[in-house]
Amino acid sequence: MKRRILALMMGAVLAISMTACGGGDSAESSSESAGEEATADASAERCDAYAAENPGVSIDVKGPTSETAFDEQQNMIETDLNSGAYDAFIISPLQADTVTTLISGEEKPIIALDTDIDAPEVLTFVGTGNENAAAMGGEAAVEAAKEAGWEEINAICITGVQGETTATARLNGFQKGIEEAGGTFLADETQYADAVADKAVTSMEAIMQNHPEGVAIICANNDDMAIAAARAAAGNAAYENTIFLGFNGDKTACEAILADELDMSVAQEAYNMGYLSVQEAVKALEGEELEEFTDSGCDVVTSENAQERLDTLNSYLE
Template structure:
């Protein structure tokens, strides 16, 4: 009998110990709490080298890049650009200097001469993103910009359609182009040509006038066009708004050109004001602010290990009298 009670007591104690052990494991207070990973924000220095900073369009790219820095205090962005879009040596010196700067973590580049820049960045292992104009090099992880040919075609078609509505029976177009050989300029020209021809018009490629992307030279080009075509031309397109506005002013008062469609590219504030004043006719809008912001963002994402899309499209649209005020208000907000 004593053996029975001893055995029973042993079983009770054993079960009690098992129960206590289970209870101990299930009690949250007894379980060591997981220590959350320490949240650290790395600091990055990004170099942004643009074609120039001396025009309104590039001012929006600058504003976008600096807005990213304002939104992300851990990212320092230094923006610089050549004094003009033909200051090739100046930009090359900027690129060479920054490529050899150990304190810089990544680069955004809008090349004046893409082939030359491709050679200069060869072997660079830090992230590089091209903006506005692509660079054909394996070191470039992504291109942030406008699909220039598609955007040009959109503008060419819209201009040809309006020219028909204005009474032109022969839809001929001459371009006042930017810098000869510049890949962005060539892409826009191909787009304009495709758009004009898709609408049944003729793009006079052999009569293209190069004005190096500046207004003063565009005036001279427009004067030559008017001399060669006293009968008028249905569409005058230009590689940027500054040249298109200069051409429109040069033709003001010429009766043969009163119904000419003057088409620009960029959709900047001055273009919107010119459209509202019935000078410039329309412009292909690209989103410079978004390009600046998204290009810096792309470099930061690459630094954090993300694989980038090869092309990040900023989009394009047409601004004309119907929406010029809305576009103007939007642009003013970017620089506020």
Template sequence: MKKKLLAMTLASAMCVGMLAGCGGGSSASTDSGDSGASSSGDAYNISVIVKLTDGHFNKVMAGAKAYADEHDNVNVDIQSPTSATSYDEQVNMIETSLGNPSIDALVLAPLQSDSASTLVANTDKVVIALDTDFTSDKKLAFVGTGNKDAAKSGAVAAVEAAKAKGIDKPTVLVVTGVQGDETHEARLAGYKEGVEEAGGEVVEVQYCDGLAEKAATAMESVMQMYPDGIDIVLSSNDDMAMSVVKIIKDSGNAKYADTIVCGFDGNTSAISAIKDGTLGMDIAQLGYDMGYKAVEAAVKALEGEQVDSFIDSGSKVVDSTNCDEYIDDMKAKGLWE
């Protein structure tokens, strides 16, 4: 008979209610499908802890759940802290999962990579990094977007689009996440490299903790610092990109009217904004594949199979030329919100 996951923490129980009521975190046990039994004769219980509940991680969680739905020897318990800065909340979730003897593997998207490394240092459970990498000899694999390469591709596309408008050396602002976060730092590095190689110039970097309200404040400040305009804004997530778009629109500043804004994630709001012409482009992560492949990697490791140390879940630059194609694909997968 399969093992059933118990409620792991009060925080995860609260997250269940928030997901049902207002799109907050989640905690769910899933068991269905047709795969063979584990070596112990019981189901593998896998704890999946993400960073927050947003458009990207909704896809990630859907992919993780889909793997469990397809394999009746796999249960997943999915948890999310209430925000991207709820560090203590996520730490509690990690500690609880690692201390629970019924949990066989931890799939973790850490809010703080250094903290994650410390927390898993003494575990004997299978550990898979999801979305955001961290350094640990306990971690068997990182499953996620090749963030630097994905960001670089978006930066090149944005600079080329600006040059097509007749701008010789486009100026670029980057709004990014929490300083030190490996994901956002990799995206920042990719943005810088892509801009330089394509012939643009990064003139300003603003760390905004990945939060829309901080990106709005930063954009207002930048518009005062650069009254003659910035040609491109590259954001390391969609929430910040959409906030920048709103600030530019609400300002009515003609110097920023043609600024190309590029987001990163592939959320419904961002892709819809490309379709209606308010957002220039977006680097879409393939979140569903990310969640699916992360749980798949954990199961392979539990079954004694070797897994690659890095599993790239892929990305795609979306603009007005391929926006409809992307939407159709998301609808076909049931991921268009």
């Protein structure tokens, strides 16, 4: 019997991490950047490979139109849980607490993707562990700031939606890594920019106005925001040696690092996330017991390894 799996994604790269799996469905995304389009193509190649190896698995991918479309994702989850059309569910939640309530009592396998869902119905969480990954980036940023000549290493974060689970985990991780490495995280000056580049520019302008002397580290919830902030600061001598740190490590980030428009990015293995989440769902359907956490891996991309990572990402398109 052919197994049918639904993947409910969050948005941006995660929303397209399983594009075209098992039959060419496309996830919706609020971003149209060239880097994310390339990530979608690469992910499709990987997922097509899984589908080719497992012809008995069919995957549908859906996602809300933005990272703040909470009601839209909630309606999707409610509709599809009650449809009886699927054997298993992969959910990347916008609001994990809400999803916990929605899936209460569901007996079919549920896999949490990228952001964990605290519910007994969830069999495993597939992701990088956002807080630990961000902490790794924060530590690397402090070392880079020291090498750049900063004596007072202060850091400010431009983040996503206030209270959103993934944004909070990354924010906490950045703070943890920066402080453990000897830097000072200015938590009271955190800028909430709804995870979009345009608002990140406004946030960066506010930071420069409040800190004309410069800030050693600017970390951001995603790469688009980090790149936008760095471009907004270009030409400001006080920020010439500022370390701009993003999160995702996609093709756009690698190209920006190689062009000296971004200093570093915490790289999620989005391809691994998508592939592993389907793999774990299939295991559950076959009666296997899953580990509570399935680590998809992470790394910090810098000028030293950006070309290598870019080559790897491009190789998925060949």
